[in-house]
Amino acid sequence: MHHPSELPPHLRNQPFTVAEARTAGLGRRRTRARDLVSPCYGVRATAATPDSLLERVHALTAVTGAVVSHLSAAVLWGFPLPQALENLAVVHLTSRPGQRAVRRKNVVGHEQSLGPEEIVAGVRVSCTSPLRTWFDLAGIVSLDDLVIAGDFLLRRRNPLTTIDALDAFLAGKQGRTGYRGALRARALIRAGTDSPKETELRLLLVRHGLPEPGINVPMFDETGGWIQDPDLSYEQEKIAIQYDGGHHAGPAQRRSDIFRDENARDAGWRVVVLTQWDLTPFAPGMDPTAVTRVRAALTERGWTPAPGLRPRRNRGARDARHPSDTNGR
Template identity: 80%
Template sequence: MQHPSELPAHLRGQPFTVAQARTAGLSRRRTRAQDLVSPCFGVRAAATTPDSLLARVHSLTALTGAVVSHLSAAVLWGFPLPKALENLAVIHLTTPPGKRAVRHKNVVGHEQALELEEIVAGVRVNCTSPLRTWFDLAGILSLGDLVIAGDFLLRRRNPLTTIEALDAFLAGKRGRPGYRRAISARRLMRPNTDSPKETELRLLLVRQGLPEPGVNVPIFDETGGWIEDPDLSYEQEKVAIQYDGAHHADPAQRRSDIFRDESARDAGWRVVVLTQGDLTPFAQGKEPLAVTRVRAALTARGWTPVSGPQPRRRRSGRAAGHTSEAKDHTPARPHPPDANGR
């Protein structure tokens, strides 16, 4: 059996268009050889190329010159998305006005103007910036999911933007499609979160009529020594809330959690530990156990419900002025998603 001829050096290890192959002198038969696959019409790639999102969008953008956007850009940047949207087969691509939207199988083409700062050039693909990606999600996600994605932008470690940059960006989008939904989400967003579940839990508590908790506000002992930064907390009532995800089942992590919580209790705090099961009602019409337990903890500490909207709790000057050595509050400059392994 005759093996296909070796590809020219500049076509190896990356997708290339049929037009590029012809320019390089390859025959039609060579472009149809078994060592090549066609990830999309008009594009060829090595058959060993993994079928990942990055490989697929690389192939498509090589053909169209479009910018990866919307849900596809959100996946590349690592945005938390609803499970139903995490592994969609379709790719979202954006082209500028006047250039027809991309039309391909399993492609959603968008035609919209993008500012230069809204495009991040990566080694393999160009995609919309984190801010522009989040704004585009306003037309796709529910309000709660948009808030979760927004908190991810402002997360405590390696945030993708700042509050100031977000507000300046939104000021320039007034009147654009998605603006009202984005502004509604902005009012509910809070910086310095560590996980999407923190946001989900915070929104659940407020929606059920409880006061808004602080996010990762540090707890100190009587000498001013740092104890922990609970996921959520009510400083006035000294109620700390911890959400334990799957990784907390690790024995070493569990021992650390127990020491963490006992130290907080020794300092006079009541600690409520919640898991995923506490966020979901066990029957239709029933209150999630997380709300019941947090309300009970607050009531035991003297809190009483008041009629009307609950005011947002303020951090004390002491808490706002301290940082923990274990926490990094320094914003990081965003990197293209394909340059940081996304």
């Protein structure tokens, strides 16, 4: 059995173009050998290379010289995205100044100017910066999802930017496509969150006419001892709101949560524990359980809504536009 010849060292661990193979002295037969795959036209990679977004964009940028952007950059940065958009087969690429938009199968090509500070060069690919990536999402995702992505930028642990940097960035984008949507989202973005669900819950409560809760505000007992940082809270009414995701179902975490909440109750706090089931109404026209439970807790502690206050229209729940709608913008 004929075994393909060994690749030159500089072509072994990364995608390479057919032109690069020819320059290295490889013939047509070698570039079609069974130990190589073609992740995109004109590019080869070893068959052992895993099929992942990073590998696909690595191959595409190797042959096009473009910058990974929009939804593809958001996935690489780890942005929380709707599941329908997170696993798309298409790749978003923005051409560098002076180059035409990429036109390839399963590629959404964009033509837009990017400043040097808006491009981050990684070890394997170059992609748009976190701020530019977030701004580009304004024409693709719903308002709520854009706020969730913005909170992710300013998360409590390992934030990708700061409030001041976000505001300065937006100031330079006035009049650009997506600016109005980004500005609406900026009014709702808050720093210091720990999870996308905290943001989703906060937006839900405010939209239904409840006061905006604090985010991860430390709770102390009467001696000044720290108790916990509840996900959301109303300090004046001493109401703590905890969102328990799937990882809270484990025995060890559950014991920790019980101890956490007992200490808060001993200090005079009302604790409301919510899950995913509480965020969605049981039937059209009904308030989500999260809203009714938090409203009841606030009322119990003496809160009354302002006269004439009505829930705000759910502007953030509109359907996200398909990524192909932004092609070429």
